[in-house]
Structure formats: C-alpha cells, structure tokens
Amino acid sequence: MKNSTRATIRDVAAAAGVTPTTVSDALTGKGRLSAETRVRVREVASQLGYRPNALARGLRGKGLGLLGLVISPAPSATLSTVWYWSTIANKATETAFASGFALVLLPHNAEVLSSMPIPLDGAIVVDPIAHDPVLKVLRDSGMFVVTVGRDPENEIEPWVDDDNARGARQLLGRTVRPGSRLAMLTMDPRKSYAHDARMGAQQWADDTKSTFFSQACSGLEPEAVDLALDTVLSQKVNAILVQNDKLAIVTLARLQARGIRVPGDVLLLSATDSPDLPHTKPSITATHQHPERLGQLAASALIDSIHGSQPPGRQMVALDLIIRRSAPALRG
Amino acid sequence: MKNSTRATIRDVAAAAGVTPTTVSDALTGKGRLSAETRVRVREVASQLGYRPNALARGLRGKGLGLLGLVISPAPSATLSTVWYWSTIANKATETAFASGFALVLLPHNAEVLSSMPIPLDGAIVVDPIAHDPVLKVLRDSGMFVVTVGRDPENEIEPWVDDDNARGARQLLGRTVRPGSRLAMLTMDPRKSYAHDARMGAQQWADDTKSTFFSQACSGLEPEAVDLALDTVLSQKVNAILVQNDKLAIVTLARLQARGIRVPGDVLLLSATDSPDLPHTKPSITATHQHPERLGQLAASALIDSIHGSQPPGRQMVALDLIIRRSAPALRG
DNA sequence: TTGAAAGCGCTAACAG
C-alpha cells in the first residue's frame, strides 16, 4: 500500500490480482474481459478510490478533451450582450461535458494565446471581430475552430449564427406595410448581427417597394440619439428598426419626448430582445435570438470535427418574432 | 524529419546535435548550460516550431495548471447578476493566465463533477448556495477551493467577498437621519450579499436608535412589489433599502405611482449598483461592488494555495458608496 | 557543462 499519493492503476492491479492492462480494460469498457473479472476489478478500484490520471491517459492518445472558449469583447457591451454570451457559454459547457469535453476560458488576446501552455483540442470563438487576430492565431496553430457569428468579410466555416437577416425580413413583413419609409438605427454596424439585420431590412424594402436607409448613432446618450433621430425623422419615416434593445428603449423615450406617438406615428422594432422590452410603454416588438441553441450547436460541431466527422459548415438558427405593441401585426 | 506530427523534444535534440536533456534544460532555463548552447538550442527549437507537450510535462510533475470555475445559478438571475459574474470570470481568467494557469468552466452539478475527467489543480466557486453540494464534492476530492461569497451557515476559508455589511452601514450613515424608520425589501434573503446587507442595516439601526425591519418581496412584478410596499408603508417608514438594482427600479416606479415622492417622502437605496441607476428619475443611491477585484483576489488566493503558501483566509473588498438623488448626503 | 537511463501512469499491439 502506497502511503499518501493517489492510487495508480498498478495498485489496483496488485490488489485485484490482475495486470494493469486488465484494469484499464475493465474500467474503459473494452470488450475483452469476462463480466466477472470486470465487476471485481471495478469494485477493487472504487474501494481504493482509484481515479485514472487524465494526463497519462491523454498523453498516450487522444488528448485531454479541452476546448477553448474566446468571447470577443464588444466595445459597447451591454448587459443583455453579456447575458447572451453567458447563455452560450453555459449551454456549450453542458454540451461539451456530455461528450467528455470541457471548456477553458481564454482571454481575447492574440499574443497571450500564441504562447498558450494548455493543450487544447479545439476552440469556440464567440462574436469574432473583423479579421480577428485571435482566430488567425488559433487556426495557425492547427486547431479546430468554430465561430459563433462570423466576420462578414471573411467567412471561414464552420460557423453557427442567428439568422438575423431572415428574422429582420420576416418581422418587417409581419408588421410594416409595403411602400413604407423605414430607417435602421445602428450603433456598431460592424457587428455581424447588425450587418445581417440591415441586409434583411434592405431585402424587405426591395421586395415591398419600400424606402430604406441606415443611420449611425454614436451612443446611448439622449443627445446622441436625438441627433440620429433628427436625420431620420426629416426623411418622414414611418418605421424605425433599431440595432439593439438598449438603444430601442432610449429611442422610444426620445420619440415620445418629441410628442411622436408609437406605434401611431412611427413603428418601432428592435433587432434584439431583452427582458425589459415587454415592460416599456408601449412594449417593443423585436426578434428574439437563441443563444442556448448556438452554444449547443457550436460545441457539437467542434466535437464532431475533433472526432473526425465533417460537421455542417454553416448552421443558421431561426429567430422568434416577438410582436408587441410598438409594431403590431398587420391585419390579414 | 518526422512528417506531419508535431516536433518532439527528440527532434529538436537531433537537429541541434545535443540530447533531450539539454533541450529541456535550455528551454526551461535550468542553470547548468553554457549560454552558447542555450541560444543555439532555442533557435533550433523555434525554427522547428517546437512546442513542448504540456501533458507529458504535467505527467512528470506538477500538473497542468487548470482551475475549475463554478458559477452557482441564482433562482432569480438578473442581467446585472450575470454581468457581475462575467466580470469575476474575466478578471480571474486574466489573473490565472498571468501565472500560467487557466480556468475551466464547470457545470453546477455535483453528480457530474464527482466523475470529472479533467485533472484540476483547484477551483473557484462563485456565490455558493447554502450547504452547496458542489463545494463538498470538490473539497472531498482533495482539491483546493476558494469561494467568492460564502455560505453564511458554513464559512469555510479561504473566501473573498464584498463587504456588504459595512457598505450598507456606511451608506445608511451617510444618507439616513438617526432615529429613522427603515425597511429592507429582499427577494432572496439566502443570498449571502442580501444577508450581509441586512446585518449591516440592522447594525446601523442599533447604532442610531432607528427602527429597522425586513420585508420579503416575491418577485419583480408590479403586483408583488405593491404588496410588499403595502406592508412597508403601513409602518410609516421614511427610508427603504432594496436588495438589488432591478427591484430598486420597480420599487421607485411603484412608489411614484402612489404619489409618494422620492426622496421627499421616502429615501430609496439599493444594495447593488447598475448602469441603469444613474438614469432613473431621481437617480438611485447605491453601494457599488467590485467584481473585478474579487476575481483577481480569488484567483491569486487559489494559486497561492496550490503553490504551497498559505493565502489570507478571508478577504473583504470595500464597497463604493454611490450617493445619488434618491437618498442625498446628509448635511454636515 | 553535458549525456544516459529511468521512469511519471496509462493503453495499444502483440502474444499466449
């Protein structure tokens, strides 16, 4: 009996009167042992509190089953963005564990990553920025990478993403009359979801002979929003699609401060949902993303790659259309 | 030359005309080589793109440098709670990386954890619940554990936490007149921060001959808050301390709906801050936590333990007092 | 200042 160190496979073998190989096979379930031996060895093992050394196991073969998780910092990270990310992370963790993998949090820093001491088998990058150096570093080191969201200018598969373009198009189709004048208010149009929503809106406008234009808004301060609204309203729009929930709430307040009625004078729609949107007056119509689904798909796709099977290159998750009072459904 | 697999220490040794031992020493900086040899070996290594295999390294000795991170799910997780957690996680990741460690996301599930295949060197548990089974599993497996926040009924060190009791006491001291009638509105009094804030409030009341009582509120819906306010207001309170920012915002709205002026008739204070609190009318006075500091302290304490040095058993982080309009500073 | 040998704990390949 060893004294204080953890029991090794040899201790178990000795105690059970078999060889290390047999112990290994008994525990990993290789199909070559008698049921009786297997049971006995397992009993001895658990009696000794034996836990296989994952490092030795990984060294011999397939690696440790570690997946990196990089979450790119948004310059304008709002609370709901954080919630979105953490949902992805939680679900990806759960999915990974179910397949014997685990997620390692990685800093969004190409330099640090290029000298990473941890042996990763793959990585998930959430919301990569344009030409993300982190992606390059990870791919260059020969790692499998799946992105959640994508760099619109450089779509390397596999990726998973919300189908924001389709969501925006559908939401507009359900709530805004053809031939309308629509504006989109963006804060960070480089984010792929904003880009996609804009594409969807543009397409809807093309399909319905509507007028569409996009207006940047420099921040969430009332002054910034007022400035953007000056431009937008001078174009006599009757519908405004806003990049995110936070901006939607401020926009609603600023519209109302001008005496503009929502939805009476202008329809208001948000490209992201949040728990706050049902509680504004009026409540705000929005598309609703499914981060938990993204987390699950990303982890599965990555694990498939690692196991050698080719996952789908691109997976789009449909959005829910949440139709509230700020842009009610068109009458059939 | 090996074909597709990664270069090993032996490849480097062969290319440099030395033995594996020398390569190892050259790269890890053991002090027994001539400067010349060291430089040459390092050059060859980087030319071959050699990266030491962390598994083999860990197997021989000290482990891999992996720390588990468990974030306990709150039954009533609000957006700002998520932000708080993710800040802790980010800073802990950064701190860990600086010391050659990495964080692995763990599910909050005792069963899953008890058969964890990943070789962890320690774990950080954020906001453990009362008698948290996850803590027990981790500790029983002989792992170093640091908690952020603590189970009030079972404070096992080391832990780090916000000093919510002191924060509440100080904030009340700055804004509420002695001899007042104060109520605290709680949603989940089992959370240690709520418990602590209540202790602080109680202590302030004792010190200042004020009256204090605590009232549970079952949720964030207007009806739930109205119900709690019925009880509270019937006690003629002139100050209300609320468990969190979200509840504070709803409480403000419901008070105003009754025609009660804040701060004229009743002072309102929140035990957590959020980016929304400056923008309410009136803005809401609050204590402000420092999750980034907690993340850093937790990671350092854990790494200290692993390295064999005894970290401080308990580390309290002082809160900032953010005095806004809903409870202005007492005049000197 | 360097080399040779011996493992860390496990499993794959090959015998029996």
Place this chain on the structure above:
DNA sequence: CTGTTAGCGCTTTCAA
C-alpha cells in the same frame, strides 16, 4: 480471455 512489452514526451536523477 488475460499477460507482457513497449512506448506516449518530458524531466529528473545520476554518472561522465
């Protein structure tokens, strides 16, 4: 069905 052997890639003795 089970045992023996030979490593995975590295570091740590110990010897030169």
